[in-house]
Amino acid sequence: MSIKPLIGQPISRLEGHLKVTGAAKYAGEYNVSDLLYGYVVNSTITKGKIISMNSDEIKKIPGIIEIFTHENRPSLAWFDMQYSDMDAPPGSPFRPLHKPEIKYNGQPIALIVAETFELARYAASLLKAVYKEEKFSTHLQANLSKARKPQPGLATMLKPPPPKEKGNVDLAINAAAFTAKGDFTHGTEHHNPLELFATTTVYEGKGKVTIYDKTQGTINCQLYVGNVFGLHFKDVRVISPYVGGAFGAGLRPQYQLFLSVMAALELKRNVRVTLDRSQMFTFGHRPPTIQKTTFGSDVNGKITSLYHEAIGETSLHEDYTETVVNWAPMLYPSPNSKMEYNLVPLDVFTPIDMRAPGGCTGLHAIESTIDDLAHQAKIDPIKFRLINYADRDESVNRPYSSKELRACFIQGAEKFGWENRNPEPRSMRRGNKLVGYGMATGVWESMILPARAEAILTTEGRLIVKSAVTDIGTGTLTVMSQIAADELGLPLSMVSFEYGDSKMPFAPIQGGSFTVSTVGSAIKVAGEAMRKKLLKIAQRLPNSAFKGAELDNVVFQNGFIRLRLNLSKEISIKDLILANGGKPIKTKNFNVPNLLKLKKHSRAAHSAAFVEVEVDEELGIINVTRAVTAVAAGKIINPKTARSQILGGMVWSISKALREETISDHQFGKYMNQNLGEYHIPVHADIHDLDVIFVEEKDEIVNELGSKGIGEIGLVGMPPAIANAIFNATGKRINEFPIHFDKLL
Incomplete structure (x- = not known):
């Protein structure tokens, strides 16, 4: 008996229960031991230069670990060079704490790191800067x-x-x-998604970091951190399975990511930086x-x-x-x-x-x-x-x-x-x-953009599909699970979609209304490759009814592979896994759109x-x-x-x-x-x-x-x-x- 295709069905969000019960963890909510808290201080002028700050005085407060400014930020690999991310426009990107120059009102000028969030926020209220102001222009109509x-x-x-x-x-x-x-x-x-921008950086030692970030692109942030801090990309892991809205604000790495990673690497401690609501108006x-x-x-x-x-x-x-x-x-x-x-x-x-x-x-x-x-x-x-x-x-x-x-x-x-x-x-x-x-x-x-997906059939016959793509609240997890399930004719209960992790196969930033087309197409390519592998295993079996059959001659239904013209000729996917020596069956495929056709x-x-x-x-x-x-x-x-x-x-x-x-x-x-x-x-x-x-x-x-x-x-x-x-x-x-x-x- 065949199961009804899942594509086109109004399936409720698979992660909905986790979100409404508070079980879903967002970037600023992960339980991390030995955690320090960073709070950003923003400029109060629009253009000019920082002459001095009273940071030495504030450092004396018990519980204040460090105050990072342009004067003591660490030397960075690409800091003085042009670098870009997947969504960077032409020009030279903004570099936090780079120089004493102020380019816009609200620019981050310091990061206070303390033992508690409340202490860091209090110290931020005490930090004062002396500026030399310059003339500025912010009025479009007047210019x-x-x-x-x-x-x-x-x-x-x-x-x-x-x-x-x-x-x-x-x-x-x-x-x-x-x-x-x-x-x-x-x-x-301004975008103002419900979830504030936050980054929790876990220092793993020897230049390795695990980063929980609010982002629309885990791999984009991985490349950014690797390039800016001179780290090997494999030593940078960005995790972001739940995103409380973004609307484009998370397409580019925002400055709290830079500040959190910088502090963690310099202090060799775990550091979380969360922007408050007013600071959500200070970028993009x-x-x-x-x-x-x-x-x-x-x-x-x-x-x-x-x-x-x-x-x-x-x-x-x-x-x-x-x-x-x-x-x-x-x-x-x-x-x-x-x-x-x-x-x-x-x-x-x-x-x-x-x-x-x-x-x-x-x-x-x-x-x-x-x-x-x-x-x-x-x-x-x-x-x-x-x-x-x-x-x-x-x-x-x-x-x-x-x-x-x-x-x-x-x-x-x-x-x-x-x-x-x-x-x-x-x-x-x-x-x-x-x-x-x-x-x-x-x-x-x-x-549609290029993307890669990995498909794994476990020894229990479950299908696991992996992609680094995020889910910014649009239902990506659910939709990708539906696409994957239909590829092998499996019920949704037998399918898991793992995502939101830069260690997983490549996916571009999530935006532009291209995510389903891009990542979904990669899943279809991986699914087709998996079907071909399964058919080959079936054809190698003694007295196989599938010898000589093309992929179009078979159907995958409810955990079985069957001949299209004689559905009684069947073999279960679990039996094919046994025939594979009981080992999981894997495919990893890159989908590149046919630009000449498109x-x-x-x-x-x-x-x-x-x-x-x-x-x-x-x-x-x-x-x-x-x-x-x-x-x-x-x-x-x-x-x-x-x-x-x-x-x-x-x-x-x-x-x-x-x-x-x-x-x-x-x-x-x-x-x-x-x-x-x-x-x-x-x-x-x-x-x-x-x-x-x-x-x-x-x-x-x-x-x-x-x-x-x-x-x-x-x-x-x-x-x-x-x-x-x-x-x-x-x-x-x-x-x-x-x-x-x-x-x-």
Whole structure:
């Protein structure tokens, strides 16, 4: 009797019980003996130089072990050279405690190591620095004249530059029957995952360390530590099985990792460094971005011209880029298009990828402008998009590997009740509330990177699969277990997925919505290699019914290998292990994507977001009362965890459009709301009726699984849908995110 395939089943998270009962250990929770605690001291100025610190005085406090500053930090192998990690942009990375120079407000200037956390924190409050301050500049809007093209670098492989200009945009705009334009601004955002950034470094002796770190890439941190501290990579082990959210903040090694390892190696002790909530605002962020759009169409709504310009913030020492302006030509073919992207270097820390980096920024401007254009042409927003629908990615002149966006429009509109929309602004009401309907399109590129996986069949017939990949709360453990189980036709109870350890086979950083496609494909390759080994063992048995059988001629079901055309001919996997001398059977395989095949097609997930808002006519208070997101993302491996990902993106959409922003005082070059009391994100009372539809989409090109990432696609389309709904409700088109009630008064 065969078992039902697990791929496509809504399996609950395998680690869920451990997390809700507190049994899952996070980076700052491991029980380590002889542990010292480090607390970071941050600069209180934005730019300048440290003249002196009262560290000698504080060292006299009983229980203080050491105070590390730029004056006494150890000499390091690559410290004075450029080094990089998997997510490093072009430039020279920030080096903690490198020199007395201050590059940004909140820069770490000292690490106090003490016998207890409380003592280290107390001593940090006493440490004072005398500075020589310099003039600084942190205001993007005030420095647009300094905008320039980004430096080229390896990052362009994953973040391509804008597409080439087509036609003549100015002439086309002048000749257009309808034109829509807008100036769009996005404020700074910080990731703020629930788990604080922490590193526990266990000193193993003789230059060996075991590191428990909050990260999205165990091997990335292993390479970083090995390179920076001159250690052999095999002597550096990074463990991170549970990550309490990251959203991109853990893609690069953060400074608490460096400080914890530095202190452990220098003191030859175990050291834990945990950042507090305010310190979570001192590294990486979604950069503020200013955009301009001008779109034109003919009298029938056919787009004739697209212009999109974006200017983003970066640091003075690295060129962080985002894919902001590339999306419009992917969605809307136009004979005339021009996309421009520039950076302004400022006295800030380098921005870092934050969920849907560039996509949720750019699509707000694009989809709001498209909505405006449809309104001017008096064409329904869905019909307008269908008039301009394309099965090819005109930005690179390639067909899509699959694209079921049309079905997203149709199914999403039906579920939402779009036909009840009155297109006239301020025409729908509930009591004193103005009601608005809005929709928008979402798109996110589907990528796949190289990865390795190991498969082991134990003597008991259990399948163990290993990968260094992390699980940042997305359900990776569960999904990879499902993929592995189906490879050998085993029940989930007979499969273990071991992960989150740099000693395991290579996996890239977890981000970009490419983890399932990347690591899952590696597991499929390892699974196929295991099936081949098992078939060979079966063929060597005396009087074997499997002699001459090809892999396609057999099936693996419920712990047995059977002939496809005669299922009564079978042998158990346990018997094959016995035939192997009772020894475990192992495979370790590297999956490298076929770039020649992939480059013939554009690969992307698509979505259509539908939103209803209520706006209090007197107070301007905005409430998202219900929303539907329809998603086309290839094969959905686990509808339950996938739905959670989309719902999370929808909640974040409400946050991005209406709540979330880090406020800067540019007189001081400082973020003013470095806490969760004033950094506003949605609470339960803000979230109402949210629904998700997965549109059926078959893709035989994107990867062996036919899957597309969904971590980002749930976020990119809904923020502009909210803005469009607010316009439908109020007649006001507000292009500044987040949208506050005062803009509606």
